[in-house]
Amino acid sequence: MIEFYCSNSEVKDLLEDYWKSDDAYNFIYTQKYLLNKYEFKSTASLEAIVKKNGYGFVNEQKYLCPECKQPHKFFLRKDFKDILKRFSLNCNKCEVKAIEEKIIEAYNFSIGYILDFNKIYNANLNYQYDDDFYDIFERLNYLELVYLYVIIDRNNPNCFGKLGAKNFPLFLHEEFYSDNKVLQSLRKKRLLFYTLGTPTKDYIDFINFSQSFYKNEISVETCNILNEIKGKNLDFFNIILRLQYFNFKSYKALLFKSILEYKFSxxxxxxxxxxxxxxxxxxxxxxxxxxxxxxxxxxxxxxxxxxxxxxxxxxxxxxxxxxxxxxxxxxxxxxxxxxxxxxxxxxxxxxxxxxxxxxxxxxxxxxxxxxxxxxxxxxxxxxxxxxxxxxxxxxxxxxxxxxxxxxxxxxxxxxxx
Ligand SMILES: [Zn+2]
Known part of the structure; x- marks a missing residue:
């Protein structure tokens, strides 16, 4: 049976008649009958009053939200039909909660990559160097220096350090990038960023989509966390850092010199x-x-x-x-x-x-x-x-x-x- 909640005693009779049903969830009274009985001019005005003053619900196991075990609320008869069709689904509150958990998971996975990419991006494109890259450069080992050199030499980054979307992944494959500790180390030191081998893009797409789809329902806490990536460039591409005060030609020359003069312990x-x-x-x-x-x-x-x-x-x-x-x-x-x-x-x-x-x-x-x-x-x-x-x-x-x-x-x- 359909039960109902009413917040306004003046229209309690109306709501009772509106939601009255038999055991098979068929409504007892037609809308036409209700329009006459309560002297409404149109269905729209009847529904406005019903919607404003309460809701119906079915307190039966199979129609509860499987997550919070609360009945679904329906404000009009047509909502009720929808709920019957999708009765096993989570309620909206639980759905948003589950989405938020996924957003946080996606955020935690991506945030490192987002910050890494943006450090290089800001340095190369906006001349904002947050880290002392020269200090990092001074402490590079031989293989790191050679890799930086060959990346510039063979992949011809443009003046912003962008590396080819087709050629650079090929280069990475040639170097067995997934087992290559030197390339991984360069990425960790934020001298190089590549997208190959990480599902970050999917996570970011998911965050962007859910953020706009559930705009007004996401909690303040989650919004605050997501504010961290506001204004960041999420459109990743392969990029190599350009050392401050250098262009790629002079950077390459510096690398070559450092390689030839390298002293091995x-x-x-x-x-x-x-x-x-x-x-x-x-x-x-x-x-x-x-x-x-x-x-x-x-x-x-x-x-x-x-x-x-x-x-x-x-x-x-x-x-x-x-x-x-x-x-x-x-x-x-x-x-x-x-x-x-x-x-x-x-x-x-x-x-x-x-x-x-x-x-x-x-x-x-x-x-x-x-x-x-x-x-x-x-x-x-x-x-x-x-x-x-x-x-x-x-x-x-x-x-x-x-x-x-x-x-x-x-x-x-x-x-x-
Ligand atoms: Zn729920």
Whole structure:
């Protein structure tokens, strides 16, 4: 049954008749009957009085808001029909509350990115430098300096530091950006900002939409929090900081000079060596994925596989490692030929993984790297500027490191220890 609340005793009879229903929620009196009985000239004037002086509700479990367990309020018969259709939905109050929680979550996730982007944006476009970037610059390590250099050199930022929306993500992929601690560190130091790999844009869109959609219903507390991002630029793009008093040409020259004059401590050499070995490891995993994509053979990873990859990395160059993957595939195909279809289907990857691990193949052939292999710009820089007389992908990583460090020593880059 529909119950009702009335705030004005003078129209209580009207509201009672208006909301009176049978057990199946059919109204007892027609609107026409009510118009006559209470001498209204139009439905509109009747509804104005009903709406102003109370509301109907159904105090039954299935028509309550599942969140606060309160009945929905309806002010006119047509609202009631809507509620019946959507009875399992949260009431408006609870809906707004849930939205506010999501807004805060989205805000907390995005605020760091928003502030980071705006710091660089304000510096480059409005000459407002909040941080002492020169101080940060002075303390950059070798790899950070080289990355800043190659980003400017290969990506040609415009005078505001904006980096290409298509080219820069490609650059990031080439550098295995999601595992690249140097790029992450540059972002943390607010010298570089990129949007790839973060769902920030979706969060910001959500905040913007909900803020205008629920304009008058959002609590003051939430509004105050959102005021933090008022006036900030939320339209992110990839951007690199331009050092104060520099343009990108002179900044690039400063970076180059700092790189050539860089003095490594022993610990820093160790870090550099770890970085290059990690890079090689990422490349081997990339080759593994490529083989999987091309041949449908998948390495089943375990400790022995990790060990094998380490071993390959130390012993062979990248082309030989690619050759090793491919000869493992061929050996697996050969072995699979002896099995029936069902066995093939279930054993395929196990056989491949075992052959890869055991490495009974004594001779390792070089294979040209797949066409989607892209060389790191950082490595190209090293090859071009230190006259190493060797190429990264043609050397086992340790040999490359040895040559490179010898060169650094010859160039006087190792500090006396
Ligand atoms: Zn509720």
């Amino acid at each position: 022993l610990n820093e050499l160790e870090d550099l060596s770890v970085f290059l070995k990690d890079r090689r490891r990422s490349e081997v995993l990339f080759l593994s994925d490529t083989v999987e994509y091309n041949t449908n053979f998948k390495i089943l990873k375990d400790n022995a596989i990790d060990y094998k990859i380490e071993l390959l990395k130390d012993t062979y160059n990248l082309k030989e490692i690619y050759g090793y993957f491919n000869s493992s595939v061929n050996a697996s195909l050969y072995k699979l030929d002896t099995l029936n279809d069902i066995q093939r289907k279930y054993l395929k990857n196990n056989i491949y993984t075992n052959i890869f691990k055991s490495g009974t193949e004594k001779r390792v052939f070089k294979k040209d790297l797949p066409r989607n292999y892209r060389k790191s710009s950082l490595l190209k820089f090293i090859e071009e500027n230190y006259e190493l007389e060797c190429v990264w992908e043609d050397m086992p990583v340790n040999d490359f490191i040895k040559k490179f460090f010898n060169k650094l020593q010859l160039c006087g880059n190792l500090s006396e220890c």
